[in-house]
Amino acid sequence: MREFAPDVRLLAGGTDLMVRLRSGRFRPNAVVDVKRVSGWSSQIVETEGVLRIGAGVTMTDLVADTKVQRHFPALVEAASVVGSIQIRNRATLAGNICNASPAADTAPPLLVCGAIVNIASAWDERRLPLHEFFLAPGKTALAPSELVESLDLPIPAEPVGSSFQRITRRRGVDLATVNLSCTLNAAGEVRMAFGAAAPIPLLVNGTVASLEEMTAQARPISDIRGGQDYRQAMLLVMARRALEIARGRLSR
Amino acid sequence: MAESKWVGQSLGRVGGEDRVTGRQKFAADLRIDNTLQVKFVTVDCARARIIAVHTEAAAAVEGVRCILTAADLPQPVPKCGPAYDDRPVIAVGETRFHGEPVVAVAAETEDAAERAASLVRIEYEELPPVLTVEAALDPASPLVQDHLKSNVLSEHHFGWGDVAAAHADCVIENDYTFPMVTHFAIEPHAFIAAPDPDGITIWSPIQHPYVLRRVVATALGWPVARVRIIAPDPGGGFGGKGWPKVEPLLAFLALRVGRPVRYVMSLEETFQAVRRASAKVHARTGFDATGRIVFQDLEANFLIGAYADIGPRVVSKASYSACGPYRAQNARVVSRALLSHTTPSTAFRGFGTPQASWAVESQLNEAADRLGLDRVEIRRRNVPDKDEEFIPNETGADGNWREALEKAAAAIAWETPLGPNQGRGISLGLKSSSTASASFALVRLHHDGSASVLSGTSDMGQGARTVFTQIVADELGIAPDRIVVVMGDTSVVPFDSSTSASRSTVFMGNAIIKACEHVRSQLAEIATELGTDPELPHETLLRAYYGSARGEVIGLGSARSAYVAGHPLGGKSAFWEMMAAAAEVEVDPETGMVDIRKLVLVSDIGKALNPMQVETQDEGSAVMGLGHTLMEHLILDDHGRIRNLGALDYRIPTIEDIPAQLHSFLIENGDGPGPSGAKGAGEGGLLSIAAAVGSAINQAVGVAIRDLPITPERIWQAIQKEQTHGRQ
Numbered sequence A: 001m002r003e004f005a006p007d008v009r010l011l012a013g014g015t016d017l018m019v020r021l022r023s024g025r026f027r028p029n030a031v032v033d034v035k036r037v038s039g040w041s042s043q044i045v046e047t048e049g050v051l052r053i054g055a056g057v058t059m060t061d062l063v064a065d066t067k068v069q070r071h072f073p074a075l076v077e078a079a080s081v082v083g084s085i086q087i088r089n090r091a092t093l094a095g096n097i098c099n100a101s102p103a104a105d106t107a108p109p110l111l112v113c114g115a116i117v118n119i120a121s122a123w124d125e126r127r128l129p130l131h132e133f134f135l136a137p138g139k140t141a142l143a144p145s146e147l148v149e150s151l152d153l154p155i156p157a158e159p160v161g162s163s164f165q166r167i168t169r170r171r172g173v174d175l176a177t178v179n180l181s182c183t184l185n186a187a188g189e190v191r192m193a194f195g196a197a198a199p200i201p202l203l204v205n206g207t208v209a210s211l212e213e214m215t216a217q218a219r220p221i222s223d224i225r226g227g228q229d230y231r232q233a234m235l236l237v238m239a240r241r242a243l244e245i246a247r248g249r250l251s252r
Numbered sequence B: 001m002a003e004s005k006w007v008g009q010s011l012g013r014v015g016g017e018d019r020v021t022g023r024q025k026f027a028a029d030l031r032i033d034n035t036l037q038v039k040f041v042t043v044d045c046a047r048a049r050i051i052a053v054h055t056e057a058a059a060a061v062e063g064v065r066c067i068l069t070a071a072d073l074p075q076p077v078p079k080c081g082p083a084y085d086d087r088p089v090i091a092v093g094e095t096r097f098h099g100e101p102v103v104a105v106a107a108e109t110e111d112a113a114e115r116a117a118s119l120v121r122i123e124y125e126e127l128p129p130v131l132t133v134e135a136a137l138d139p140a141s142p143l144v145q146d147h148l149k150s151n152v153l154s155e156h157h158f159g160w161g162d163v164a165a166a167h168a169d170c171v172i173e174n175d176y177t178f179p180m181v182t183h184f185a186i187e188p189h190a191f192i193a194a195p196d197p198d199g200i201t202i203w204s205p206i207q208h209p210y211v212l213r214r215v216v217a218t219a220l221g222w223p224v225a226r227v228r229i230i231a232p233d234p235g236g237g238f239g240g241k242g243w244p245k246v247e248p249l250l251a252f253l254a255l256r257v258g259r260p261v262r263y264v265m266s267l268e269e270t271f272q273a274v275r276r277a278s279a280k281v282h283a284r285t286g287f288d289a290t291g292r293i294v295f296q297d298l299e300a301n302f303l304i305g306a307y308a309d310i311g312p313r314v315v316s317k318a319s320y321s322a323c324g325p326y327r328a329q330n331a332r333v334v335s336r337a338l339l340s341h342t343t344p345s346t347a348f349r350g351f352g353t354p355q356a357s358w359a360v361e362s363q364l365n366e367a368a369d370r371l372g373l374d375r376v377e378i379r380r381r382n383v384p385d386k387d388e389e390f391i392p393n394e395t396g397a398d399g400n401w402r403e404a405l406e407k408a409a410a411a412i413a414w415e416t417p418l419g420p421n422q423g424r425g426i427s428l429g430l431k432s433s434s435t436a437s438a439s440f441a442l443v444r445l446h447h448d449g450s451a452s453v454l455s456g457t458s459d460m461g462q463g464a465r466t467v468f469t470q471i472v473a474d475e476l477g478i479a480p481d482r483i484v485v486v487m488g489d490t491s492v493v494p495f496d497s498s499t500s501a502s503r504s505t506v507f508m509g510n511a512i513i514k515a516c517e518h519v520r521s522q523l524a525e526i527a528t529e530l531g532t533d534p535e536l537p538h539e540t541l542l543r544a545y546y547g548s549a550r551g552e553v554i555g556l557g558s559a560r561s562a563y564v565a566g567h568p569l570g571g572k573s574a575f576w577e578m579m580a581a582a583a584e585v586e587v588d589p590e591t592g593m594v595d596i597r598k599l600v601l602v603s604d605i606g607k608a609l610n611p612m613q614v615e616t617q618d619e620g621s622a623v624m625g626l627g628h629t630l631m632e633h634l635i636l637d638d639h640g641r642i643r644n645l646g647a648l649d650y651r652i653p654t655i656e657d658i659p660a661q662l663h664s665f666l667i668e669n670g671d672g673p674g675p676s677g678a679k680g681a682g683e684g685g686l687l688s689i690a691a692a693v694g695s696a697i698n699q700a701v702g703v704a705i706r707d708l709p710i711t712p713e714r715i716w717q718a719i720q721k722e723q724t725h726g727r728q
Helices: A017-023 A059-064 A066-071 A073-079 A085-090 A093-098 A107-112 A211-215 A228-250 B016-021 B110-119 B133-137 B209-220 B247-257 B267-271 B311-320 B353-371 B375-380 B401-411 B464-476 B504-530 B538-546 B611-631 B684-701 B712-727
Strands: A008-011 A030-033 A044-047 A050-054 A116-120 A125-129 A134-136 A147-154 A160-167 A178-185 A189-195 A202-207 B036-041 B048-054 B064-068 B103-107 B121-126 B152-160 B170-178 B190-196 B199-203 B227-230 B261-264 B278-287 B293-303 B330-338 B422-432 B438-446 B451-455 B483-487 B552-560 B576-587 B594-604 B661-667
Touching: A008 A017, A044 A066, A050 A066, A050 A093, A059 A066, A059 A073, A059 A085, A059 A093, A066 A073, A073 A107, A073 A160, A073 A178, A093 A107, A093 A147, A107 A160, A107 A178, A107 A189, A107 A202, A160 A228, A178 A228, A189 A211, A189 A228, A202 A211, A211 A228, A228 B712, B036 B110, B036 B247, B064 B110, B064 B247, B103 B110, B103 B247, B133 B278, B133 B293, B133 B330, B152 B311, B170 B353, B190 B247, B199 B209, B199 B247, B209 B227, B209 B247, B247 B261, B278 B353, B293 B311, B293 B353, B311 B330, B311 B353, B353 B375, B353 B422, B353 B684, B375 B401, B375 B422, B401 B422, B401 B576, B401 B594, B401 B661, B422 B684, B438 B464, B438 B504, B451 B464, B451 B504, B464 B483, B464 B504, B504 B538, B504 B552, B538 B552, B576 B684, B594 B611, B594 B684, B611 B661, B611 B684, B684 B712
Parallel strands: A008 A030, B036 B261, B199 B227, B293 B330, B451 B483, B594 B661
Antiparallel strands: A044 A050, A050 A147, A116 A125, A116 A147, A160 A178, A178 A189, A189 A202, B036 B103, B048 B121, B064 B103, B152 B330, B170 B278, B190 B199, B190 B261, B278 B293, B422 B576, B438 B451, B438 B552, B576 B594
């Protein structure tokens, strides 16, 4: 990576990379297939109140994992609608984050659960909260020599309910026009994150009484996938619905 | 008369297993030795004046063999097209749509061709384009084709009675729009052109090989005999593979380099090559107090592309029968094919009728509401009886269309109560068939009693091979697995006009029956000459006549749709393709999302030669219709570039969008002109789905949307507008 930096791209699932290589949007000098790098993990491991998702874990793996299902149902909901079955069999959770699409379906549930990104380079390691990881569309805090090794999801110490919602132009196999995830605790505190509603997936905090104020923090744009007004209005609709589902899960 | 053992059965698809397992060789899978790969160079806008082309850097790329521009072609550069010779083989002086080739590069590898193409530098000046119906109609707009006086390429007037004098109790007047949509065949368009000692051979997944032969021969100035077309079975055509596009350019390129050249379009390039005409229809419909149509006053402006292609024919044919399967006492239809700086629009399943049907059927719904009539009842009162003439001097109603209407209403349980935010809609679609066309077929009965059928039809997935096999199996009493259907090679198969307008089962089917009759009459002559029983097995008869393992009997048959001088379409419609569709939907009023709970289709098809194939064609066309109804539209920017260029942002229905319940029914009264009384089928769903679903959405949430596609966002906006209105 150092030899070709900064003109190098990493390939895990390749579901975003291959599209851009084909369209000519990326023309790197080198593509590094990281899947056989020693120490590369495709495991989901639970230790000391944290679920560690290795960078090789695919959406299909994630959705099928009982630990993830138990603690992070919103993430399962999001991961199970990324692309198509074939895409989910290859696409990795870490890759979805590194692609830094404002519309990434897994970003909102990861943000609301307080995910930490474990970053490694040849000579160093560091940890970064996910909400500091996204900088701009397609741009992350990763330095050219760094890669994401895993994601840490803190298992909630207190009971929380969570859920995921999205709006698409057809009934699946589609990019989100807008998406949203929320968590709710017994005190009525709400964490909410939305995608395709700002240049980066956005995390906001509030309470059950402040949904309008929370969604008003979004800055959606009009593009071919949806108008600004529609996106803004759908955030509130989804926020209410997501909260309702989260409330049901909290009480279970 | 032959016994009907195979016709009418749902025989499995001939070639179906190869098609779904990837064994079928599509045009892009073919490998011809010594072939050069081709890429085109375009400019980044629709309309530009080409100032200069710099090819030095591109020519220096290793493996590049030819860089061709307009200057390298015969001067003036030949123009061609299926109906009008108006499209230059390559852009000359000015581009007229985004994606029009300006330079063609041929190289030893695709990579070299692509690299060289990226190094060609075109100096150009962008010019303002004409991109909308309004701009095309504006006399102040630039001309798309300089030699014409306006951008109205053709204007058509149809009608009867006196609309101006007619008295109506209720007049409904609205504008409807239908978007530009693309065919989205899964198989890419792929072509090989190869010079040979006789002239040139072109491989193309073309629906109409004989049209391609003529167009290429005309462009080259050659007799058609020197041009051979080989058309591998297309992987989806839908009209998009009907008419020649870049084949003449590839022919010139192949002749220049003296080697085969191959060009495979990407999906994005396909979007820029073929599309359906968008349309704006102004409809004014008058009714009497009982809901009968007093007049239809329609103005339909179709935005075709930069060149005619088959656009004017789409417009005239669709507007001729635009009033649908109804009695209109008076009618006035004015339609126009408007040139624009966009991808040339072409044939597309439904051939212009969906654009008109969307307007006319929606008008009926609004009138029913205004008059306090049920939406089924208003149709019941206007549908012509069997054999009734509903367009003067034209083929009358050739089916019991009211039966289709009633069946669709019953199947959707029209009278039963609905839940909140649910609605039902019903719509009829009617399309004229092929006029003035001809099909020839050869049936070769071989010495061992097996048979080959030689037909110019293209099997693009509609199942023509299967139906033809069934017909021959019955006509000659041969097992289907001893029959082979040969298609697509103009040096082998006899002439056929086209695989279009749902005409093949009727016309090629009839031609094949005649060819089989010709075989049987020759067998009878042989038996008479030998003094033997004519019912002997074919192989026994042939052995007795020719000796062991030699000889054959060749039957020739033909069928045509008569040319009628003075008829606006060149001839009467051989049959009518008619479908009734009914939809039940539930709309989420907060998001605008539509759930199609149930969709029923009823086609009047005379006789299903293969019921499974007819049903799957109906269902496929209905799902395709859901595309333009709910989600599909090409969106252009101010430069005439397609903003949603590619599969990511141009959405077509997936399996998840298919209604929870999808039922298709057939009405078989044996009243068609084809084999066993068949009519054509396979386009019906495109005609009637939009209005059925639109009507159901209207009933569910009370908003009338007149612009397709009816996206969730458009529904939401309409609801917001309604609520704002309500509060004021």
